[in-house]
Amino acid sequence: MANKMWGGRFGQKPDPLMEEINASIDIDRKLYRQDIAASKAHAAMLAKSGIITAQDAKKIAHGLDTILSEIEAGKFAFKRALEDIHMNVESRLAELIGPAAGRLHTARSRNDQVATDFRLWVRDAIDAIDGALAAYQRALAERALQHAATIMPGFTHMQTAQPVTFGHHLLAYVEMAARDRGRFADARARLNESPLGAAALAGTPFPIDRAMTAKDLGFARPMANSLDAVADRDFVLEALSAAAITATHLSRFAEEIVIWSSPLVGLIRLSDRFTTGSSIMPQKRNPDAAELVRAKSGRIVGALLGLLTVMKGLPLAYQKDMQEDKDGAIAAFEALALSIAAMTGMARDLEPDVARMRAAAGEGYSTATDLADWLVRAIKLPFREAHHVTGRIVAKAAEAGVTLDRLPLPAMQVIEPRITKDVFGVLSVDKSVASRAGYGGTAPKNVRAQAKSWLKRLEREGFSAQAQRPSR
Ligand code: ARG
Numbered sequence: 001m002a003n004k005m006w007g008g009r010f011g012q013k014p015d016p017l018m019e020e021i022n023a024s025i026d027i028d029r030k031l032y033r034q035d036i037a038a039s040k041a042h043a044a045m046l047a048k049s050g051i052i053t054a055q056d057a058k059k060i061a062h063g064l065d066t067i068l069s070e071i072e073a074g075k076f077a078f079k080r081a082l083e084d085i086h087m088n089v090e091s092r093l094a095e096l097i098g099p100a101a102g103r104l105h106t107a108r109s110r111n112d113q114v115a116t117d118f119r120l121w122v123r124d125a126i127d128a129i130d131g132a133l134a135a136y137q138r139a140l141a142e143r144a145l146q147h148a149a150t151i152m153p154g155f156t157h158m159q160t161a162q163p164v165t166f167g168h169h170l171l172a173y174v175e176m177a178a179r180d181r182g183r184f185a186d187a188r189a190r191l192n193e194s195p196l197g198a199a200a201l202a203g204t205p206f207p208i209d210r211a212m213t214a215k216d217l218g219f220a221r222p223m224a225n226s227l228d229a230v231a232d233r234d235f236v237l238e239a240l241s242a243a244a245i246t247a248t249h250l251s252r253f254a255e256e257i258v259i260w261s262s263p264l265v266g267l268i269r270l271s272d273r274f275t276t277g278s279s280i281m282p283q284k285r286n287p288d289a290a291e292l293v294r295a296k297s298g299r300i301v302g303a304l305l306g307l308l309t310v311m312k313g314l315p316l317a318y319q320k321d322m323q324e325d326k327d328g329a330i331a332a333f334e335a336l337a338l339s340i341a342a343m344t345g346m347a348r349d350l351e352p353d354v355a356r357m358r359a360a361a362g363e364g365y366s367t368a369t370d371l372a373d374w375l376v377r378a379i380k381l382p383f384r385e386a387h388h389v390t391g392r393i394v395a396k397a398a399e400a401g402v403t404l405d406r407l408p409l410p411a412m413q414v415i416e417p418r419i420t421k422d423v424f425g426v427l428s429v430d431k432s433v434a435s436r437a438g439y440g441g442t443a444p445k446n447v448r449a450q451a452k453s454w455l456k457r458l459e460r461e462g463f464s465a466q467a468q469r470p471s472r
Helices: 015-024 023-047 052-072 085-103 108-146 166-191 208-215 226-231 234-261 289-311 320-349 354-365 370-378 383-400 408-416 421-429 428-435 443-467
Strands: 151-156 159-165
Touching: 023 052, 023 085, 023 108, 023 208, 023 320, 085 108, 085 443, 108 166, 108 226, 108 234, 108 320, 108 443, 151 166, 151 354, 151 428, 159 166, 159 354, 159 428, 166 234, 166 443, 234 320, 289 320, 354 383, 354 428, 370 383, 370 421, 370 428, 383 408, 383 421, 383 428, 408 421, 428 443
Parallel strands: none
Antiparallel strands: 151 159
16 A cells, blocks of 8 residues: 555555645744643544444543653654654554554544644743743843943944933833734634534544543633634644744844943943854954844744645645744744744843943933933923023034033033023932933933832732643
């Protein structure tokens, strides 16, 4: 026979090229745990529904457990001729338990099987990413608390704009990660329906209990339409889209680490643990981990675009094209997990050069806006006019080669005679950041409160995650 799974009407063996293009085992072997869990749930349901005997179900469950331990021990011989994980497992099951193995595929198709397995896999990936993002947030919030009053230059257009606190800057990434986690959670909620029992596309005449397998696999409910159940890959697309946005955020932070650690800028120092040397230039300390996080965003965004392109012209229901959903997605989630871990490590590890940050924060007339605001408040100038006056004072300071808080009062009064010595109360970087104490502002006391509230939230969440962890 050409193929023992479906060779009934086939006379010839497949061309080696057919096997090469058709086989997905090199990739979908990563779904072995989900495949076995889904098969165990299916077999238990078949027995409960009276479709197979309890004895056969028991044999099947034991056989599947044996296969699981064989795979985990690295003793399982994956065969490309068997195409994919589903047929590799089923074929080994037949070797282990004999004819009862052939009953497992009753009321099921590889189409609903693969949709179920991959949903479970993506769900596990989402849960792992969520935990990693929580650890990343915790690392950032801890550093933010430590550096709530560390002053650094804030930038727009990469030009010194206004002084901010380093803690405030780090907490911006905590907020981004919170939205990322929210997107993953939303995707997870929509993903969490079971395709199992849709069979090839139309459902099955056997009296199966789809609610039972759904519940057993931790799904909220069975999917309502069998065609949709086998044809849908939204769950991968949504998770990849959340992954692409997350990777974009990580890449922005990575880019800042690259810039900040350049000797030209010198705002931070990465330890030897997250830098590499050069084989030719002995002085070099390269931020390779940050650069690679920046680059890995390419493969993650690429996986999203790749799968959107695969899916966009596919008629219902299952098409073999959909087998191409796994390679890019699995690589993307692996790259994302590694990127989050590396960024967490760097967030814990990097040391700001506090003196350099502070000096840089005062450069570039960063408190010019504070001066303009003072002119509005103290002498009631319209903001536009205050802006103009400040511009002339900045020019004067530039001419004298001093920062704004070092420019003598008489020099300012030449431009605006109503300025008094009180102006010096707003011109230092400390006064500038401390004054931005409204909700969401950069003032150290805000940052301290925000960092503490994040740490508390993350701790509470950690406890409840521990309490909810399933025993299975
Ligand atoms: N390896 C396949 C996939 O990943 C499993 C489904 C195959 N179904 C089929 N009718 N050929 O999509």
